[in-house]
Every structure is written in C-alpha cells, then in structure tokens.
Ligand SMILES: NC(=O)c1ccc[n+]([C@@H]2O[C@H](COP(=O)([O-])OP(=O)(O)OC[C@H]3O[C@@H](n4cnc5c(N)ncnc54)[C@H](O)[C@@H]3O)[C@@H](O)[C@H]2O)c1
C-alpha cells in the first residue's frame with residue numbers, strides 16, 4: 001500500500017493531539033503538514049505535546065497550505081465554522097477530506113455533497129468516529145421500528161461549541177428513516193420553563209448536557225407499555241475515536257462523493 005499523505009487541521013486540539021499520535025503509529029500514514037490557528041512556520045514537533053518524530057511544516061492558513069503542499073487527504077478536527085471552510089477549500093482543490101468536526105446543518109451537507117460530486121472527489125463527514133457509537137446508532141435504528149417513543153440524552157464536556165451533538169442529530173436522522181413523524185408525550189403538555197422538554201426533531205426529543213468531567217456519552221431511551229429500553233454509549237477518552245479516524249482516512253481514498261456517517265463505510 002502506498003503511503004497516504006495527510007494534512008491535519010487542528011493539531012493542538014484534544015482530538016488533533018490524539019490524531020498526531022495515531023498518524024505516527026500508522027506505518028502507511030505520513031503527516032505532510034498541519035494547519036493551526038497560529039504557529040505559522042514552525043514544525044509540528046515544536047507544538048506542545050506533539051510526537052518528536054513528526055517533521056512537517058505548520059501553516060496558519062489552509063489556503064496557503066494547499067497551495068504549497070502535495071497531499072492525499074485533509075483531516076479536519078477544528079471547530080464548526082472552520083471545518084466547513086476547510087472542507088470547501090479542500091474539495092475545490094479536488095482533495096479528499098475527512099471531517100470529524102461537528103455542527104453541520106442539513107443545508108451545509110446538501111451544499112457540500114453537491115460540491116464533492118461536482119469536483120469528483122471523496123469526502124467523509126463523521127459525527128462520531130467511535131465504533132461503539134456507530135453500533136449504538138444502528139441498534140437504535142433497529143429498536144425504533146418496534147418501540148417508536150424515543151428520547152435522546154447526549155452528554156459532553158463543557159468546552160463543546162455545538163448543541164445538540166452531531167451524534168444525536170445523526171441518531172435522530174437514522175431513526176426517522178424507519179419511523180413516521182410522531183407527536184410524543186401528552187397532547188396537552190406545555191413547558192412551564194422554556195426548554196424543559198429539550199429540542200425536537202420530527203417528534204424526537206433531544207436533551208444536551210454539558211459538564212466538566214464528561215467526554216462524549218449518549219443514551220437513547222425507548223418507552224413501551226410496561227417497559228423501557230436504554231441503549232447507551234460512553235467514550236471515556238479520545239483514543240476511542242482513533243480507529244474510526246484511521247478507517248475514514250483509508251476509506252476516503254476509494255470513494256467518490258460525500259459520505260455522511262461512518263456506518264456507511266463499516267463492513
Ligand atoms: N467525530 C468525532 O468522533 C469527534 C470526536 C471528538 C470531537 N469532535 C469534534 O471535533 C472538533 C474538535 O474537537 P476537540 O475536542 O479536539 O476541540 P478542541 O477545542 O480541543 O480543538 C480544536 C482545535 O482547533 C484549532 N483551530 C481553531 N481555529 C483553527 C483554524 N482556523 N485553523 C486550524 N485550527 C484551528 C484550535 O486551536 C484547537 O486546537 C469539534 O468540532 C468536536 O465537536 C468530533
């Protein structure tokens with residue numbers, strides 16, 4: 001297998017730091033550059049906590065980086081506004097892209113899907129790279145057919161910018177593929193305190209918890225006559241996401257168009 005040359009955006013972030021280690025540990029991955037919000041001109045190994053073996057330049061601007069560096073895949077682990085911009089720049093260059101950054105709306109996804117098709121290149125947007133979280137979403141889709149009264153509680157660390165989480169939105173979307181829109185709860189229920197019943201997507205209530213100490217957690221609760229089923233996943237640390245990042249980078253080399261969700265590439 002030829003080496004896959006990677007540009008990583010967000011190398012100093014919590015995910016970015018784990019991704020640097022994963023790239024270093026993967027013999028057929030090669031880091032060719034990093035895009036940071038500062039540190040232009042430094043080497044990746046000069047960034048605090050970065051593996052010392054990573055000799056690749058740091059750029060503080062994706063456009064400059066793409067103009068100077070030959071790469072196969074851009075991996076973005078930054079923040080919602082920046083991730084969208086980076087994906088657009090990479091697609092316009094015809095470069096394959098893996099986006100772990102969350103906060104994409106349906107309109108963003110439609111627009112970026114059309115762009116990937118137009119540029120005849122591949123992109124993967126994965127709201128959650130943890131294999132267990134993908135299984136939690138798939139099991140929830142299976143259960144929704146039989147127990148259609150559902151609420152989602154997602155819990156994340158308090159530095160998260162987007163709410164609800166990309167995982168909760170993706171879970172709700174998978175459920176709506178097998179379930180009709182449904183009004184849940186009492187027909188006359190009203191919120192005495194705004195937000196008490198959470199957000200709503202086609203009748204599914206989504207509740208977002210943000211607390212220090214949490215990483216990434218979700219419960220999908222199904223209520224039926226005399227029974228409750230809970231499907232739950234917990235990421236205890238960010239290494240849990242790395243096998244999924246590796247799989248996405250390998251897979252994006254062989255796809256055309258935009259794939260939204262790792263479940264679409266898992267065998
Ligand atoms: N898909 C998944 O499985 C998964 C898992 C964890 C986090 N995430 C998402 O990944 C993103 C990053 O998460 P995190 O916990 O590492 O966040 P973080 O805040 O720790 O890191 C984000 C990094 O992006 C950098 N950044 C900001 N602007 C930039 C720019 N213009 N160019 C380059 N870098 C820039 C910041 O300096 C920071 O180092 C978030 O959107 C989060 O929701 C996704």
Ligand SMILES: O=C(O)C1=N[C@H](C(=O)O)CCC1
Nearest residue numbers: 102127128160165166167216
């Ligand atoms: O921001 C995070 O940290 C995470 N976000 C993802 C989401 O929005 O679903 C899931 C993994 C961690």
